[in-house]
Structures are given as structure tokens and as C-alpha cells.
Amino acid sequence: MKKILFVCVLFLSFACSEEKKQTVEASCGQCQFGLTSQDGCDLAVRFDGKAYFVDGADIDDFGDAHDKGTGFCEVVRKAEVTGKLEGDRFQVSSMKMLD
Template sequence: MKKVVFILSLVLSIACANTETETVELSCGQCQFGLTTQDGCDLAVRIDDKAYFVDGADIDDFGDAHDKDSGFCEVIRTAEVSGEIIDDRFKVNTITLKD
């Protein structure tokens, strides 16, 4: 019986996971979005004109953050993301750059 309850709980949690994607702006929270709650350069998303630092991905996961043509500290890029906002941070599941 414990195994059945465990399996049902696992299936339910997977079914309820946020798999929906949305288009957002993705860039450096400090350099491009004006966030000041942490030091250094960190990846952030802007959703409905509000920026959130990202947990689950690093600013350098997509190349040099300071590249003048494509770096997140230099430009704001568009991406499809899935995840959720928890405690004023965006917990990312997936990121697919659009540009």
C-alpha cells in the first residue's frame, strides 16, 4: 500500500509540474535590468515589466556574458522559458534563446 501511495504521489507531482513556456526578456539583472539586491553579474528574466534573478541557470551558460554583440551584460535577449516565481526569484526549468 505504501508503494501505491508513493507512486500516485510521484505521478501527481509530475503532472502538476509547470511545463508551460512563455516568452521573456533575459539578460544581466544588474547591468540591464537595474537590480541591486546582489553584487556582480547574474542572470535575470523580465516578465510583465518586473525583473527576477534566475535560479537554475548561470549567466555564463550561454557564452561570454560580456561579449559586445550577444553577452547578457551588453544586450537584452528574448527567450522561451519554463519555471515559476518563488520568493521573488525565477526558478527555471528550461531556457531556449530565440535570438
């Protein structure tokens, strides 16, 4: 019985840690999502009602963060991302803007 339980726990841990592709809102964590755990303007994503700072992409990778029409500090944009949550941060391996 212990072996079965161990295999189930092991399987669930791998299933939860795998990267997946999803559509999210992307913007500045401080300016648009109200995150306060770090200073300055930093890229964040929001899904399932919660926002997370991003590792693996920078806020200026998709243009000037302060551009009035498309900058992450000014607007919330839609993005398709592949990645996973690690703690309270989203580890992104790919990110494509949808708008």
C-alpha cells in the first residue's frame, strides 16, 4: 500500500510541475496589477484571478513599457505563455502577445 501511495504522490508532483500553454493577461505588476513585493516596473501575468511576477522575460522585451497604447505600464494585454508556477513566481519559457 505504501508503494502505491508513493507512486501516486510522485505522479501528482510531476503532473503539477509540468509546463503548460495558456492565455493570460500580461502587464506591469506594480502599475496595473497592484503587486507590491518588489520596487520598480516589472513584468507580471495574471490568470485564475491572481497575478505573479515573471522570470524568463523582461518588461521591455515587447516594446517600451511606458508607450501610451501598448506599454505594459499603461495597458493590460493578452498573451499566450508556456511556463509554470514556482512558488509565487511564474517561470516563462515562451511568451507571445495576442494583441
